[in-house]
Amino acid sequence: MTPSEQPVGLRERKKLRTRQALADTAVTLFGERGFDGTPLDALLERVEVSRRTFFRNFRSKEDVALTAVKQLWDVYLDVLDSTEKSGPLADVFLDAMLTTLERMDEDWYRRFPLTLRLIDGSPALDGHSLRHCAEIQAEITRRLGGHSGPDGLELRLLIEFFVASWRCALDEWLPECAPGELPALLRRTCSSMSAALDLSLPA
Numbered sequence: 001m002t003p004s005e006q007p008v009g010l011r012e013r014k015k016l017r018t019r020q021a022l023a024d025t026a027v028t029l030f031g032e033r034g035f036d037g038t039p040l041d042a043l044l045e046r047v048e049v050s051r052r053t054f055f056r057n058f059r060s061k062e063d064v065a066l067t068a069v070k071q072l073w074d075v076y077l078d079v080l081d082s083t084e085k086s087g088p089l090a091d092v093f094l095d096a097m098l099t100t101l102e103r104m105d106e107d108w109y110r111r112f113p114l115t116l117r118l119i120d121g122s123p124a125l126d127g128h129s130l131r132h133c134a135e136i137q138a139e140i141t142r143r144l145g146g147h148s149g150p151d152g153l154e155l156r157l158l159i160e161f162f163v164a165s166w167r168c169a170l171d172e173w174l175p176e177c178a179p180g181e182l183p184a185l186l187r188r189t190c191s192s193m194s195a196a197l198d199l200s201l202p203a
Helices: 006-033 040-047 051-057 061-065 067-082 089-103 106-121 123-143 153-173 179-191 193-197
Strands: none
Touching: 006 040, 006 051, 006 061, 006 067, 006 106, 040 051, 040 061, 061 067, 061 123, 067 089, 067 106, 067 123, 089 153, 089 179, 106 123, 123 153, 153 179, 179 193
């Protein structure tokens, strides 16, 4: 590494450490005090960073609180791009998420359940999470547009079904949140989709 390159590397490492500290502290602090009742300044004081530094790394308090969720879907989109799109797309979606979960580290598995509880306890954060989910679904639709029909209805429905299966798996996963159980729960909820569509009430 040349002297001119070294400061760039140091700055990037410092930025990554700052982002990590903000994300880690956010889920802990918001979990202790409640997301809606904790001002952003309390987080900045705990991490000892300025507002300017915070907004270089995150767009909002909601953004930092959802770091683990956004990490998951960022990796998922990368995995989906590199996955061979052969066979039923439902299997492609499932396999991509299973691969994504394998790539998540222990720190992520620690922060993710805390994030889910924050979302469940805050209408504002829940709304932000739903908007992000809608953006991800639209992005998946865009990337796989060539696999859809004239209006893309089937693809959009399939994505909705997969996201619903994912949410059901998360509901089953909480509150114990054992990392090794999530893939099996997701497989079960996805495999139950066909039976759910045929479900009828007793006469």
